[in-house]
């Protein structure tokens with residue numbers, strides 16, 4: 641298994657505490673990404689959407705994961721499980737210092753998540769009339 645930490649940052653203007661609506665561990669926040677097969681390197685054509693509140697049984701019958709998918713090219717099955725408790729909202733201070741903050745950890749077996757995209761359902765606290773631009777997601781192995 642490999643753990644990946646998803647980080648995010650954005651340019652905040654008069655906003656602070658940017659995070660998914662229900663917090664970084666929002667069980668209903670949807671993550672959109674593609675998966676790369678560790679066996680043959682094939683990247684899925686379609687984006688997968690995964691939420692923490694939805695889990696499916698693992699093919700071997702031992703527990704569940706948030707995503708179980710089969711590689712279209714080689715047929716190998718992989719799974720991804722989200723691990724909560726590692727995210728922090730992006731504060732104005734972090735944004736001004738051009739720092740990133742953690743969002744979610746993914747425990748990946750057989751697949752590597754690639755190409756995350758920002759979904760809906762974010763919130764921030766407004767300090768006056770604020771706005772947010774250049775949102776960006778980064779993925780690091782941890």
Ligand SMILES: [Zn+2]
Nearest residue numbers: 677680711714
């Ligand atoms: Zn494959």
